[in-house]
Amino acid sequence: MKYWKRYTKQEQNKIIDEALQKNVDFxxxxxxxxxxxxxxxxxxxxxAPILKDSPLLRSFVSNPNHIGCHTTGTSEASFSGTHExxxxxxxxxxxxxxxxxxxxxxxxxxxGTEANIQAMWVYRxxxxxxxxxxxxxxVIICSEDxxxxxxxxxxxxxxxxxxxxxxxxxxxxxxxxxxxxxxxQKKEGKKYFIVVSNxxxxxxxxxxxxxxxxxxxxxxxxxxxxxxxxxxxxxxYPINSEKTTVNFSNKYISxxxxxxxxxxxxxxxxxxFLCRKGLIKNVLTEEAQxxxxxxxxxxxxxxxxxxxxxxxxxxxxxxxxxxxxxxVLLMRTQWLCDELDKLDVKYYRHPRMxxxxxxxxxxxxxxxxxxxxxxxxxxxxxxxxxxxxxxxVEVDDLxxxxxxxxxxxxxx
Numbered sequence: 171m172k173y174w175k176r177y178t179k180q181e182q183n184k185i186i187d188e189a190l191q192k193n194v195d196f197x198x199x200x201x202x203x204x205x206x207x208x209x210x211x212x213x214x215x216x217x218a219p220i221l222k223d224s225p226l227l228r229s230f231v232s233n234p235n236h237i238g239c240h241t242t243g244t245s246e247a248s249f250s251g252t253h254e255x256x257x258x259x260x261x262x263x264x265x266x267x268x269x270x271x272x273x274x275x276x277x278x279x280x281x282g283t284e285a286n287i288q289a290m291w292v293y294r295x296x297x298x299x300x301x302x303x304x305x306x307x308x309v310i311i312c313s314e315d316x317x318x319x320x321x322x323x324x325x326x327x328x329x330x331x332x333x334x335x336x337x338x339x340x341x342x343x344x345x346x347x348x349x350x351x352x353x354x355q356k357k358e359g360k361k362y363f364i365v366v367s368n369x370x371x372x373x374x375x376x377x378x379x380x381x382x383x384x385x386x387x388x389x390x391x392x393x394x395x396x397x398x399x400x401x402x403x404x405x406x407y408p409i410n411s412e413k414t415t416v417n418f419s420n421k422y423i424s425x426x427x428x429x430x431x432x433x434x435x436x437x438x439x440x441x442x443f444l445c446r447k448g449l450i451k452n453v454l455t456e457e458a459q460x461x462x463x464x465x466x467x468x469x470x471x472x473x474x475x476x477x478x479x480x481x482x483x484x485x486x487x488x489x490x491x492x493x494x495x496x497x498v499l500l501m502r503t504q505w506l507c508d509e510l511d512k513l514d515v516k517y518y519r520h521p522r523m524x525x526x527x528x529x530x531x532x533x534x535x536x537x538x539x540x541x542x543x544x545x546x547x548x549x550x551x552x553x554x555x556x557x558x559x560x561x562x563v564e565v566d567d568l569x570x571x572x573x574x575x576x577x578x579x580x581x582x
Contacts, residue, residue, distance in 0.1 A: 173261040176488025185255075186225035186478060192251025193234055201248065209233050226479055234474030239450060239466040241275045249474060256477035262484055264444050267408050268426055270418035273447035277467050278440060278477045282401030283319040285427035285443035288453070288468045289397040290323040290364055292425065292445065295452035297362040301393065305329065309355050311383070312366035313343055315374060317399060320366055330360070341376035341518055349386050356390060363387055363394035367423075369416055370403025373546050373556055374518050375525030377407060377416065384422040397425045401441065403523060404428030409496045411522050424449060430480045433496075435561065440476040443467075495561075499524045502568065503559045509572045513579060524559040534578055541571050 177185070194201050196208040197216065208216060209231050221228050229252065238245045240253040241260060256278055264270040279285040290310060297303035310331040312320050324331035332355055335347045352363075365387070367380040380396050387394045398416065400407070405428065408417060417423065425445035430436040455465040487495065503524045510517055516529040530538075530545065530552050538545070538555055545552030557563075557571075 171266045171489045173258065174266040174484065174489045176491060177485045179486075182482055182485060183225050186229060186482075189251035189255050189478075190229060190232055190234075192254075193232065194248035195232070206233070206235055226475065226482060229478045230475045234478075236278065236472040236474040236477060237467075237470055238464065239275060239277045241277070242447075242450065242466070243464045252474045252478060255481045256474070259477055259481050259484065260442070260444065263404075263428060263442060264418070264426075266489065267404070268417040268444065270444075270446075274418075274444055275447055275450040275466075276442060276444035278472060278480070279443050279467070280439040280469055280472070281431065281441040282317065282399070282427050282429040283322065283441070284439075284468050285401070285429075285441045286317065286319040286366065286397070286399055287323040287326060288443045289366075289425045289427065289445070290320075290327055290329075291468065292449050292452050293364045293395045293397070294327050294329055296395065296449065297393070299452055301362065303362045307359060307361045308364065309360040309362070310364045310366065311348075311351070311355075313368060313371070313378060315341060315371040315376060316366055316368055317372050317401065319399075329364075336376075339518065341371070341374045343378060343382050345382055345386070348382065349389075352386055352390060352392070356392065361393060363392055365394055365396040367396055367398050367416075368403075369398055369400035369407050370520070370523050370525070372402060373544075373554065374527045375403065375520045375523035376518070377403065377520055377523070380416060380420060380423055394422075395424045396420075396422050397427070398423050399427050401427050401429040402432050402525075404442075405430075405433040405492075406496055406499075406524060407522055409493055410500060418446070430476075430483070433560075434480060434483050436479045436483055437476065440480055442480075496524075499559050499561070502563065502565055505565055506557065506559070506568045506572070509568070513572070513575060515575070515579075518554075525556060526559070527554050527556045529553065530555045532579060533575065537571075537574060537578060540574070 214231050216231050234249045234252040236256055240257055245253050260276045264274045294308055297308050308329045310324050313336050314333040315336055321331055332351050335344045336342060365383045367378040369377055428442040430440035431438045450466045453466055506526055507519055515532055517526050519526045533555055543555040546554045
């Protein structure tokens, strides 16, 4: 690991205080032109005793604005200290977790939805800027299991989207169907393809093979870029899949989404967008002349406290502590799968993910509601029910569910 390490609480406190000291202090500094200030002291007292032992709460009250992208060009100097903390988070993710060997850009977004739309926005504009593509010549392709942010992005960006069928049991992309759809899209005039490959789909935790997409698109001599949606799996799959190439070591993967408010358990919303160097310039908003630096992000002003929270979690665990934590969750997941096997309850589970999605035919609605199992649709016609092994889901909780399931099955 090049950047990811473990810091004590005292070391974290010192680093964050030094960062905040480099930022503007609205209590003491003269800052006349900025439409910003510290949080309203009527509600958020800056001298509350609890702040002494909480660098995160001190950061929250100081209210740093992380507008812009801090991996390229200049940024608002008033918040340069905590901008550096955001850059450290991005380095850990891009280099140590996702194996980026070259330069990269990125920023802390509000969540995976924004980060996915940011990627699609970048590629739509890239195709227009670099290839003079027409709007109707661009299409998004992704599996039918992909997150709803893909059709949302297609709607916002006014570009078409094609969903690729997956096998019901393996949740793998149907390659023949993929090629058939690509040929059809080509016939309809599509020349430029924005590909979204999943690193753990929301419902199943399935992981797409991005090479499946690139092989077919290369075969048909089509221009494409691949975005990896690791919103859920980004803090799980790479940690226990050391030899994987589902990362920046694959030359066809150009950008990645990760969500820190899922597995990392940071406060909402904390997504991350990463891309190879030079791509993000395609979404430069030149009209933002009053902003110091380049406006390259979908969200504009962003809460710097999100970056600080993510930094604290990453550097509290370090790489080995995080590996140990994920290993425990995967062992609990395997325990559940073993119990379901004994009961002959069918399910899908990617072996390196902590999601178990069961066939719904043997599970009553009462059991679904009691344990808050999530169906793939809430219209009452669901075929799957999902369990996600998060930190609060312990073996005792899983055992209670299994015992209730046994009772139901015994009455069938």
